[in-house]
Amino acid sequence: MRRFAHLLDRLLVTPSRNGKLALLSEYFRTAPDPDRGYGLAALAGTLTLKSVKPALIRELVAERMDPILFQWSYDYVGDLAETVSLVWKPEGEPGDPGLGETIEAMNALGRTEVRGFVRAMLDRLETSPRFAFIKLVTGGLRIGVSGRLARQALADAFGRGVDDLEAVWHGVSPPYGDLFAWLEGRTAELTIESPAVFRSPMLATPVGEGDLEKLDPADFAAEWKWDGIRIQLVKSGATCRLYSRSGDDISAAFPEVLADDTFEGVIDGELLIGGTARSNAATRTFSDLQQRLNRKTVTRKLIDEFPAFIRAYDLLDEGGVDRRDLPFGERRQRLEDVVSRLPHDRFDLSPLVSFTGWDELDRLRSTPPDPVIEGVMMKRWDSPYQAGRAKGPWFKWKRNPYNVDAVLLYAQRGHGKRSGYYSDFTFGLWRDGEAGPELVPVGKAYFGFTDAELEVLDRFVRENTVERFGPVRSVRAEPGFGFVVELAFEGIQRSTRHRSGVALRFPRIARLRADKLPADADRLAVLEAMLPP
Incomplete structure (x- = not known):
């Protein structure tokens, strides 16, 4: 735990992205298995760990110090894990259990064993590891590291491209022993548990001052930028997954939009709430979408009250054939055919915006026909689908705030x-x-x-x-x-x-x-x- 805690301490005081990448890469290269795999899972949001309610932590502290004094301390510090890690009065000999050992022991506990185990760990750990332990078990590990940043650091650590890593990420699971063996070259091939893997998305750059003067409107298609969340729907054989833009699997929260058996491939689009254009129902606001986000399960009532659908933007794979190298215009034609065969209440096509010049598009951007529209997207007709944010092929032009x-x-x-x-x-x-x-x-x-x-x-x-x-x-x-x-x-x-x-x-x-x-x-x-x- 001490090594992982040291990593967290340094990440918390490192503001720059490159600094965080360097710290994470060093940890992934040098920490032992399975600790680094569990550390990766904790940072990337893929760790399954028996959780502890903050109320239990407060009850344990009350056994060791005056509750009013603790409340004053907590009020001053402002963070439960930091406060407890500082004020806890340990009993017994200190130790340094491994991160993997700690997580596996936690997950093996029975319901009545959790309280005693947590108390023993707080006694055993030093201040910094105690802070890390509390953050882990209470689900409060927020240190400015996204899943995407953790994967980028992992790729950097072993000289791999992040796109290569993204292609296998959702086919492996913690503590990622096979993944590290593949990254380090100890095995030539990596066995993927699921073929429905995430592809790194293509991102647009904001329109900057003077950008439009260099662009020919005839080279670009325009479509509305909808205020939902960017998703990727992946169907391979009997497996179907829904991923967020950052590569998080959100399938469980939106079971109704998982494609039926008539589709196989990868669709890039926007997840929205309401009705599709083909069902003649209104698209609802982002606050309605928030009712469905970050849920591990959903009820039938919630699905009925906040029905989700996909507004398709692009086609990355069709029937197991990678289409990303095709120009956008051809991918768009193929996408139209695919969407026409999908359920009308769960899928529609993002409409193209007709315009002849930048002034006209500016007027449309400023006064869109639907309040759920944030602006416009501009895509070169001849652009292949490239992972990342390359300036030139795609632009986004949002409404003024x-x-x-x-x-x-x-x-x-x-x-x-x-x-x-x-x-x-x-x-x-x-x-x-x-x-x-x-x-x-x-x-x-x-x-x-x-x-x-x-x-x-x-x-x-x-x-x-x-x-x-x-x-x-x-x-x-x-x-x-x-x-x-x-x-x-x-x-x-x-x-x-x-x-x-x-x-x-x-x-x-x-x-x-x-x-x-x-x-x-x-x-x-x-x-x-x-x-x-």
């Missing part, structure tokens, strides 16, 4: 390297209440600001807290005193779950408005006017 001036209402400490700062903020706008103008929460934001701006926000929260609700701080917010920021967001929809009646899509802090008083901030009516009809 919405903006409002909002007032800071609540703050909460962040996690990881932000655990010492108030970095998760709730903002509000004015509306008329029974006693006069009142602020109503409209959204939360925890990114968009610089480190220097975070220092400013954190200091304001500490100096102007008026109430405490557990880890949440309510700050002073009056017409003549408070903190105003400019919020940018990508979309807005009605919501019965929020007191304001609206929900914002991807809110972020665009800039701090020290020049404005809260009385100058926007009213809720400004947001309501942005709602789609």
